[in-house]
Amino acid sequence: MRLFIAFDVSKEAKEHILEVQKQLTDAKLTLTKSFHLTLKFLGEVTPAKAEEIKNKLKTVQFKPFKAHLNGTGVFPNENYVRVVWIGIEPADVICELQKKIDDALGSKEKDFKPHITLARVKFSDKQFAEKIKKLKVEPVSFEVKEFKLIESKLESEGPEYTDVAKYPAKSL
Numbered sequence: 001m002r003l004f005i006a007f008d009v010s011k012e013a014k015e016h017i018l019e020v021q022k023q024l025t026d027a028k029l030t031l032t033k034s035f036h037l038t039l040k041f042l043g044e045v046t047p048a049k050a051e052e053i054k055n056k057l058k059t060v061q062f063k064p065f066k067a068h069l070n071g072t073g074v075f076p077n078e079n080y081v082r083v084v085w086i087g088i089e090p091a092d093v094i095c096e097l098q099k100k101i102d103d104a105l106g107s108k109e110k111d112f113k114p115h116i117t118l119a120r121v122k123f124s125d126k127q128f129a130e131k132i133k134k135l136k137v138e139p140v141s142f143e144v145k146e147f148k149l150i151e152s153k154l155e156s157e158g159p160e161y162t163d164v165a166k167y168p169a170k171s172l
Helices: 011-021 047-057 091-105 126-134
Strands: 002-008 028-031 036-044 065-077 080-089 115-123 141-144 146-155 158-168
Touching: 002 047, 011 065, 011 115, 011 141, 036 091, 036 115, 047 091, 047 146, 047 158, 065 091, 065 115, 065 126, 080 091, 080 126
Parallel strands: none
Antiparallel strands: 002 036, 002 146, 028 115, 065 080, 065 141, 080 115, 146 158
């Protein structure tokens, strides 16, 4: 099974993200249909390993927190745009949660940046990168009360997501 760990954004945040996404033009894009913040991509794991991961994630403790959308950016860089994203704040709180997940799983994510993917780019030019900078993102807020272990099945219409387990926040 192909797994990742993420948290969802609110309905209001998703609606705003869709509005921002509609402004993406002048490039060959694959638009993202589902919006979540991926805390860790695990890839292919066996069912036995998935059970082990589920149990390890139960040890992760975090307080609920308020997050908000914040600006746009690209990966890997403006000269070679392959992914367009919206940032999520507070980065320090999200990075702390991500580190707790890494610690529980005994692994380390490199260069983690809290973001939600808007689109994958097949081709772009300099003007496209400049347009990304001008996209208007409202700081829509939402509460993060849980993270999830999610299975991703790649289908011809795009990935199909199924929640495997949920991990609620706890008042510490």
